[in-house]
Amino acid sequence: MSPDSTGLDAWVDVLSAVFMIVGATMSLGAAIGLLRFPDLLSRMHAATKPQVLGLFLLLASIGLQMRTLWVWPVLLVAWIFQLLTVPVSAHMVGRAGYRTKHLHRELLTSDELEAVVQKAAAKAAREDGSGDG
Secondary structure (H helix, E strand, C coil), X not given: CCHHHXXXXXXXXXXXXXXXXXXXXXXXXXXXXXXXXXXXXXXXXXXXHHHHHHHHXXXXXXXXXXXXXXXHHHHHHHHHHHHHHHHHHHHHHHHXXXXXXXXXXXXXXXXXXXXXXXXXXHHXXXXXXXXXX
16 A cells, blocks of 8 residues: 555545534434424424435445445435435425414415415315305
């Protein structure tokens, strides 16, 4: 082993350790946010944003520690899967929470979904009324 590769290995280890610590800290922050934030929408935000970046950093750390190229495509697929599924699931949980009134309206800055929900409720009421006659 040449002295240059030993120095490179040391830098890869340091970078990997930093990625692990920051990724784990972000995931811990997401977990704390889930427990401490007051309503569903705040918790949903805490669970999605730092968790995705934290997972990316942890996966990058694994890739750096493995020191093989074949592992990177697998880790990339895992991260892309997270990028695709986390926002969709958070969106569905947020809409379900909104419709079942599991949120604090006073914490909303703007409520863009209210008009859509009221329109859908009025349409359902009209359909129920016309179906009885």
